[in-house]
Amino acid sequence: AQLGDKIAAKGKANFGAAADANTLQNANVQRLLQEEFSSVTPENSMKWEVIQPSLGTFNFQQSDALVDFAVENGLDIRGHTLVWHSQLPAYVDAIIDKDQLLALMENHINTTMSRYQGKIFQWDVVNEVFEEDGSFRNSVFFRLLGEEFIDTAFNIAASVDPSSKLYINDFNLDGPGPKIDAMIGLLGRLQTRGVPIDGVGSQAHLILGQVGSVGAQLARLAETGLEVAITELDIRIEAPVDQAKLIQQQQDYQTVVGDCIGIAACVGVTVWGVGDKDSWVDATFAGFDSPLLFDDGFVKKPAYAGVEAAL
Ligand code: XIL
Secondary structure, three states, X not given: OHHHHHHHHOOOOEEEEEEOXXXXXXXXXXXXXXXXXXXXXXXXXXXXXXXXXXXXXXXOHHHHHHHHHHHHOOOEEEEEEEEOOOOOOHHHHOOOOHHHHHHHHHHXXXXXXXXXXXXXXXXXXXXXXXXXXXXXXXXXXXXXXXXXHHXXXXXXXXXXXXXXXXXXXXXXXXXXXXXXXXXXXXXXXXXXXXXXXXXEEEOOEEEOOOOOOHHHHHHHHHOOOOEEXXXXXXXXXXXXXXXXXXXXXXXXXXXXXXXXXXXXXXXXXXXXXXXXXXXXXXXXXOOEEOOOOEOOOOOEOHHHHHHHHHO
């Protein structure tokens, strides 16, 4: 694991990539995970809609495939994600009874985490709880249970797999503003209440040329005393992609990975996919492209050299 070994030599836990059974069908994805990375995050297979598509029916086929591949190849696994408003089946959104939701949350976290007990080095217990203005997202969890749903989720998770580091994860924590302020406020309250949280993940879905504030914000998250991780890094380029933009992307990757290296509490970096071909960016951000370290043919891009330079 080239990048994985290099980041380990800097005292960090992992340099990982997102993958799943679908992308693993490509031999290049398997090879690059083996050669370059030291951890893997299931891009979709551990989300609620996949694990428990209908009430009480669990399906671990895809997540088992990812976990088996990781174990066979000595890759650590970031679990993603237990309690999230998105990719959540309609039967959960439709709940109006507080106790029913609590019981369901408890069962979902229990069943999912215990299946992989001892195999997941970090779990994203809750994901994306904030709106951009720093208010809590109006998810079914917040609506029925209030902020305490976060305490509850972490308490359940800690009781199921005490060997796993428990994370809260969110996006747009890359610049100053109400969202990261709210996150830092919440982290303080969770710590005051003795909630068993270990870390905060900054997804870092970034835009070319707009990475200058990332380091200072990671440092602010680190000041809480929790671990910090970059959990879903990609740096998207507005089409048309040209050589100058790819060189800018190299610099941007060097900056962001270097930001993590420079912060003692930052334990690792995960990129959100191996090759550009499989990235969610194409389907999600119209007019943007080419966000990862390997191109559509799984050949190293300049961005790869940027990461190497930071390591
Ligand atoms: C994305 C996946 O990459 C897509 O394949 C899927 O269609 C939608 O979700 N924040 C997260 C990730 O926490 O789970 C999301 O992953 C990207 C944004």
